[in-house]
Amino acid sequence: MKIGKEHNMSIELPELLYPYDALEPLISSTTLKTHHGKHHRGYVDKVSALVRNTPVADSSLEKIVQWPIRHAATDKAAVAVFNNAAQAWNHSFYWNSLRPRDQTDSGPRGKLAALIASRFGGYGGFTEAFKAAATSHFGSGWAWLVINRGALEIVTTSNADTPLAQDLVPLLVIDVWEHAYYLDYQERRAAYVAGIVDYLLNWDFAERNFDRLNNRFGAASPTLTVA
Template identity: 45%
Template sequence: MAFELPKLPYGLDDLNPIISKNTLEFHHGKHHQAYVNNLNNLVKGTKFENADLQTIIKEADGGIFNNGAQVWNHTFYFEAFSKNPQKEPMGKLAEAIERDFGSFAKFKEAFAKAAATLFGSGWAWLVKDAYGHLEIVQESNAGNPIRNGLTPILTCDVWEHAYYLDYQNRRPDYIEAFWQLVDWKVVEQRF
């Protein structure tokens, strides 16, 4: 089975000025595509040749894991955005955020801190554990919480290629702007 680059659920100009067309062309069209291409080349003739991405995340190591996880991570990241997002969680997710973080504002503050303080490249994640409790985790490089038995709900890509064209070295500014694009309707469906 050959992996393919998923289409974005919005146009290349739709997230501007938060994420520019230029950034999407590089981040999705080049970086994300490179992970897909690399994965397709690496899995040929291996036990992962017909595996799905979650199996690769759980079982693979080295280049197959790195590229497979990055395909999954980027798809998950891009799919959480919308041109006209629902700005806050509602229902059971809103209740869980309040229960586990004290308030939506406190959650955003803790998540932003995790994203801003992750050393080097990687991902900040909102995850659900086996008991339905939410937590924030940091994963370096291609790390994915699925590998630790957690269910991803939301992620923020803090590799420089996610923000450098629009924000240069100002990761905190990118993280602050990130919230303007997150569609909590999508995130609620993952919960």
């Protein structure tokens, strides 16, 4: 599946929108083959098996992520569904948050650029804050640029947790599980994070997510403010 409807992902391993070697030298083809072809595939296969013969067997991946939350399900089976579905969804979002370094990307534009400048004191302030959040997050998890009740924020989530569980609108994400970078950088997470933030962020994807928020509400769109 090529992610066209990013927030309605089905239960299948998505094709990457670029070759495995497209992010080199910052992320190697070896890492992408292992990360996408083994780790991500593992989550997809697991959640497919877990939801078989359940009420959400034919649902989108997003609905499967939200199903245990909405039903306050805390048993081990429901937790396993959430963890694997959320990891599959987060990974799909991560692949789309990246772009090959040689592709032209002018950074954030328009209203999103203005919000970033207002919130972080400029694009440089944003990049430093995003790097700091991703690098300092304890243990495995994710660093996100999100809209939270109309405010632009950088947040981190641990393990499989996801903005879908917190009523946040994600714009971009960096995966900081060790399997995302250890083959290339060993313990040097900061170097991996810097490479993504400085060269690989897909601002076209962020813009589409940002525009979807406005389109969702139309004239009743919530006022976007400085956090």
